[in-house]
Amino acid sequence: MNAPIPNAALNGRAVEPATGAMLTVRIRRDGGFQTFAVARRPAQTILDVVTEIQREQDPTLAYRFACRVGMCGSCAMMVNGRPRWTCRTRVAAVAASDGLTLEPLRNLPVVKDLAVDMEPFFEKWTAAHGAFEPGDAPTVDFAVVAPDSPERRAVDAGIECINCGVCYAACDVVTWNPDYLGPAALNRAWTLVNDVRDRGREARLEAVSGDAGCQSCHTHMSCTESCPKALAPTFAIAGLKRETAKASLRRLGARRFRRSA
Amino acid sequence: MNPLLYVAQRGTAVILAVAVAVHLGTILYAVRGGLTAGEILGRTQGNRAFLAFYGVFVIAAAIHAPIGLRSILREWTGWRGRSLDGAMLAVSALLVVLGLRAALAVYIA
Ligand code: HEM
Ligand code: SF4
Ligand code: SF4
Ligand code: FES
Numbered sequence: 575m576n577a578p579i580p581n582a583a584l585n586g587r588a589v590e591p592a593t594g595a596m597l598t599v600r601i602r603r604d605g606g607f608q609t610f611a612v613a614r615r616p617a618q619t620i621l622d623v624v625t626e627i628q629r630e631q632d633p634t635l636a637y638r639f640a641c642r643v644g645m646c647g648s649c650a651m652m653v654n655g656r657p658r659w660t661c662r663t664r665v666a667a668v669a670a671s672d673g674l675t676l677e678p679l680r681n682l683p684v685v686k687d688l689a690v691d692m693e694p695f696f697e698k699w700t701a702a703h704g705a706f707e708p709g710d711a712p713t714v715d716f717a718v719v720a721p722d723s724p725e726r727r728a729v730d731a732g733i734e735c736i737n738c739g740v741c742y743a744a745c746d747v748v749t750w751n752p753d754y755l756g757p758a759a760l761n762r763a764w765t766l767v768n769d770v771r772d773r774g775r776e777a778r779l780e781a782v783s784g785d786a787g788c789q790s791c792h793t794h795m796s797c798t799e800s801c802p803k804a805l806a807p808t809f810a811i812a813g814l815k816r817e818t819a820k821a822s823l824r825r826l827g828a829r830r831f832r833r834s835a
Numbered sequence: 836m837n838p839l840l841y842v843a844q845r846g847t848a849v850i851l852a853v854a855v856a857v858h859l860g861t862i863l864y865a866v867r868g869g870l871t872a873g874e875i876l877g878r879t880q881g882n883r884a885f886l887a888f889y890g891v892f893v894i895a896a897a898i899h900a901p902i903g904l905r906s907i908l909r910e911w912t913g914w915r916g917r918s919l920d921g922a923m924l925a926v927s928a929l930l931v932v933l934g935l936r937a938a939l940a941v942y943i944a
Contacts, residue, residue: 747910750910750911751909751910783837783838784836784837785836785909787836789836789837789838789840789841790836790906815838815841818838818841819838819841819842819845821838822837822838822839822842823839823842826839
């Protein structure tokens with residue numbers, strides 16, 4: 575499920591713009607801002623605006639998109655300072671006084687203009703053990719998972735992530751601490767921690783602990799506020815904090831026990 | 836942050852939440868009741884419950900604050916590694932010494 579798109583509350587502005595209305599679009603490129611003028615159109619999205627600039631005014635403008643319908647997660651940018659999917663954001667919902675400021679996604683290296691290098695984002699996904707771990711001996715039978723078990727529900731709450739990087743761009747802790755794994759990777763780890771078939775739990779809890787891990791999250795909620803899929807990485811991270819704390823206390827207890835035995 | 840430091844910071848936060856409330860309540864009581872310094876010292880002198888309470892308060896703060904300070908310094912300055920951890924241990928020791936000295940002073944005085 576996607577987050578509701580605020581069509582009814584378009585900042586009190588009509589989806590249908592006045593005829594002849596123009597939009598002033600500032601785009602960050604080459605260390606500065608370049609300004610373009612684009613005609614307002616009915617139900618226009620931010621992606622429509624960028625595409626129109628690239629096709630009609632400046633074919634050298636680089637940006638990225640694929641599906642145009644909120645499926646692929648490749649079109650995210652900073653729109654007036656906030657990370658958003660540009661294909662699912664209407665101009666009327668966000669343009670303040672007919673002005674738009676577009677910048678590449680925050681917290682990631684820029685490749686060119688509005689296209690960023692997603693590599694660090696995916697590297698952290700891997701570092702957080704974001705892949706299912708079947709174990710040495712794959713189970714012979716189907717795992718029976720009750721749909722309403724607490725673990726399955728915890729997985730459901732975070733499973734719809736499409737790796738768009740919006741939450742990663744929204745998180746100040748990533749800016750302050752570039753090693754921080756970030757909300758998306760930690761959210762993914764939490765879905766696997768709750769997957770009863772997974773055999774990599776201990777190693778994963780280890781991987782999401784420490785100065786780069788879940789304990790560094792300050793519960794700012796910026797990720798949760800901005801996720802276009804209405805996921806809540808903050809709560810996933812709180813779950814990881816709980817489970818890693820329990821695991822570390824258990825390890826401490828086991829060490830005591832071994833010493834006294 | 837190591838998960839055990841995390842547990843220590845959250846655990847001491849619970850102690851601090853109670854201790855800060857009792858501490859503030861005591862201050863309000865002493866000030867509004869119009870107690871003089873002599874009367875206050877009369878109640879704290881040789882009072883073991885008083886000493887135990889402030890001893891726990893001081894130690895909880897000495898565990899809690901340096902862990903938080905470490906996070907802030909890591910985020911806002913480039914300071915990392917062993918020198919930072921050593922400095923935080925020093926902050927903790929300083930809080931223990933200053934805090935216990937103050938509590939002992941009114942206990943013995
Ligand atoms: C009412 C008592 C207190 C409670 C409930 C409390 C709770 C907390 C919690 C939950 C955090 C973690 C915040 C985060 O990670 O985002 C924290 C951080 C911190 N606390 Fe406390 N605390 C209390 C008293 C104190 C006192 C008395 C001191 C100083 C002596 C202190 C110093 C700090 C510092 C420096 C941080 C780091 C800030 C941060 O991580 O954002 N706290 N506290
Ligand atoms: S959690 Fe949400 S914002 Fe973050 S990458 Fe996944 S879909 Fe995008
Ligand atoms: S809740 Fe945690 S992960 Fe999400 S934006 Fe805040 S600090 Fe980042
Ligand atoms: S273009 Fe695919 S999500 Fe926007």
